[in-house]
Amino acid sequence: xxxxxxxxxxxxxxxxxxxxxxxxxxxxxxxxxxxxxxxxxxxxxxxxxxxxxxxxxxxxxxxxxxxxxxxxxxxxxxxxxxxxxxxxxxxxxxxxxxxxxxxxxxxxxxxxxxxxxxxxxxxxxxxxxxxxxxxxxxxxxxxxxxxxxxxxxxxxx
Amino acid sequence: xxxxxxxxxxxxxxxxxxxxxxxxxxxxxxxxxxxxxxxxxxxxxxxxxxxxxxxxxxxxxxxxxxxxxxxxxxxxxxxxxxxxxxxxxxxxxxxxxxxxxxxxxxxxxxxxxxxxxxxxxxxxxxxxxxxxxxxxxxxxxxxxxxxxxxxxxxxxxxxxxxxxxxxxxxxxxxxxxxxxxxxxxxxxxxxxxxxxxxxxxxxxxxxxxxxxxxxxxxxxxxxxxxxxxxxxxxxxxxxxx
Numbered sequence: 001x002x003x004x005x006x007x008x009x010x011x012x013x014x015x016x017x018x019x020x021x022x023x024x025x026x027x028x029x030x031x032x033x034x035x036x037x038x039x040x041x042x043x044x045x046x047x048x049x050x051x052x053x054x055x056x057x058x059x060x061x062x063x064x065x066x067x068x069x070x071x072x073x074x075x076x077x078x079x080x081x082x083x084x085x086x087x088x089x090x091x092x093x094x095x096x097x098x099x100x101x102x103x104x105x106x107x108x109x110x111x112x113x114x115x116x117x118x119x120x121x122x123x124x125x126x127x128x129x130x131x132x133x134x135x136x137x138x139x140x141x142x143x144x145x146x147x148x149x150x151x152x153x154x155x156x157x
Numbered sequence: 158x159x160x161x162x163x164x165x166x167x168x169x170x171x172x173x174x175x176x177x178x179x180x181x182x183x184x185x186x187x188x189x190x191x192x193x194x195x196x197x198x199x200x201x202x203x204x205x206x207x208x209x210x211x212x213x214x215x216x217x218x219x220x221x222x223x224x225x226x227x228x229x230x231x232x233x234x235x236x237x238x239x240x241x242x243x244x245x246x247x248x249x250x251x252x253x254x255x256x257x258x259x260x261x262x263x264x265x266x267x268x269x270x271x272x273x274x275x276x277x278x279x280x281x282x283x284x285x286x287x288x289x290x291x292x293x294x295x296x297x298x299x300x301x302x303x304x305x306x307x308x309x310x311x312x313x314x315x316x317x318x319x320x321x322x323x324x325x326x327x328x329x330x331x332x333x334x335x336x337x338x339x340x341x342x343x344x345x346x347x348x349x350x351x352x353x354x355x356x357x358x359x360x361x362x363x364x365x366x367x368x369x370x371x372x373x374x375x376x377x378x379x380x381x382x383x384x385x386x387x388x389x390x391x392x393x394x395x396x397x398x
Contacts, residue, residue, distance in 0.1 A: 008259065015370070016259040023258050032249045039245065046397045047219060061398060068393040072386055076344045079252045080381045088169075089177040089184070097191050100197045108202050112209040125210075132328050134216035135300055 008084075029077045038067050158331055190383045193345075197387050201394055204334045215395065216327030218396045224290050237396050240283045241388065244346075247276025248385040251353075255378040258371025263360065266374060270357045273381065277350040284343045291335065294318025299325035317372045335395065345384050352377050 008020035016024070042064060077083035082090055114120055121129070177184055208215050219233035222230040228238070250272040257265030294317035301316035301323050316325050324332040356377050365371045 015261060016256075018260065021256055021260045021262075024386055025253065028252050028256065029247065032245070033235075035349075036242070039238070039241055042393075042397055043234055047234045064393055064397045068389055071389045075248065075386045075389065078387075079248055080379050086178045087393055089179060089187070092177070093187050093191055097194060100195060101202075102168050104198065104202050112206045116210045116212065128328075129211065129214055132303065135302070136214060136327060 028078065031074050035071055035074055038071055042067055180372060183372065183379070185375055193383065197338075197341070197390070198336075200338050201390060204338060204394065207330050207334065211328050211330065215326050221291070221326045222287065222396065226286065234396060235360070236283070236287065237392065240280055240287075240335050241392050242379050243276050243280050243283065244385050244388050245246065247273050247280070248278060248382055251378050251381045255371075255375045258365070258374040261366070261371070263363070263366055266360050266365075266371060267357070270353060270360060270374070274350060274353050274357060277346055277353060277381075281343060281346050281350060284339065284346070288339075291317050291332075292320070294363075301325060302376060312314075327370050338391060338395070342387055345387065349377075349381050349384050 008024050013125045045060070045063070082093065175181075175184075179187075222237055223231040223233045225232045225239075226235060250269045254266050254269035254273060257269060296317075298315045298317040300313060301313040303314050303316055303323055304310075305312045316323060318325060319332040319335075321329070321333055321336065323329055326332070356373055357371065359365060360371075366375060
């Protein structure tokens with residue numbers, strides 16, 4: 001689907017003819033079906049794939065994020081018809097956003113990988129994670145409560 | 158008329174016309190959405206950071222959101238799938254309202270705006286239902302360290318549901334981010350429904366018919382699609398990954 005070629009304009013006050021409307025509706029419904037198909041596909045894969053979650057396979061993560069970006073692009077370019085706006089407006093909106101978001105993603109990925117390594121956990125992180133692990137394993141051991149109390153005691157003194 | 162007229166890049170900035178070929182209001186709506194998108198981006202990225210850090214003890218969404226109204230069985234992700242469908246559908250009715258507005262088709266705008274509002278209200282209601290089940294929790298609950306005011310210490314006990322401090326599903330941060338991000342998004346949807354309602358009433362009154370264009374419908378349309386756009390990301394990062 002080419003922009004600017006055969007699609008009704010969204011310039012200020014541009015009124016469309018019946019024929020323009022028909023053309024636009026056809027494209028919009030097509031976009032809707034693509035988005036619906038992607039969402040159903042995501043749900044089926046999401047509820048069936050084994051070993052999901054953040055610990056799931058890299059390929060699955062990339063697939064989900066890729067499909068999300070496709071859906072986001074469809075919304076911005078067709079539903080918000082940014083694809084049919086003047087080139088300058090498109091760049092003024094997309095370039096600053098992309099610069100900031102990509103930079104943030106980059107910096108958080110670097111920091112996240114660093115602080116996610118067990119060797120880089122703080123003392124509090126370690127206590128917290130051990131506690132959570134013990135709780136979720138369903139152990140009734142006194143260690144967790146003990147640990148919490150010891151921590152609380154340290155706070156007081 | 159129907160096609161974008163090529164503008165001379167030099168003359169475009171000489172004044173007397175919009176170089177972007179949009180009205181001031183629409184451009185400002187876009188700029189607002191960029192800043193709002195950065196806010197949501199920041200929230201989701203920080204969510205990713207915390208989740209990555211506590212990957213070992215982070216609960217899985219399909220074990221948390223397993224309920225469906227009036228159905229006893231466990232149906233992981235089914236309800237959020239329905240919510241996503243409702244929001245995408247209301248996005249389509251919104252874009253059809255905008256399209257009808259460009260043809261000065263008052264009846265079409267009225268109908269599609271109405272269905273958009275219905276979809277938005279359904280989504281907010283579903284969100285409330287989801288929150289309710291998240292807060293009330295499961296029948297079994299889980300063992301948690303709960304702060305006891307009377308003795309001033311943590312007591313291990315069976316805990317049901319979720320608050321900002323403790324939840325039965327896993328680490329407290331999970332509930333924090335769930336409440337904050339879906340709450341922030343839900344409030345956007347709620348405001349969107351109210352704004353849509355105001356515009357809908359204006360359409361009924363014939364305000365835009367008199368004005369000669371339905372640009373206001375297009376502006377709220379941009380906001381409404383943005384809300385859908387954010388949900389696409391929340392859906393992926395909260396429920397799928």
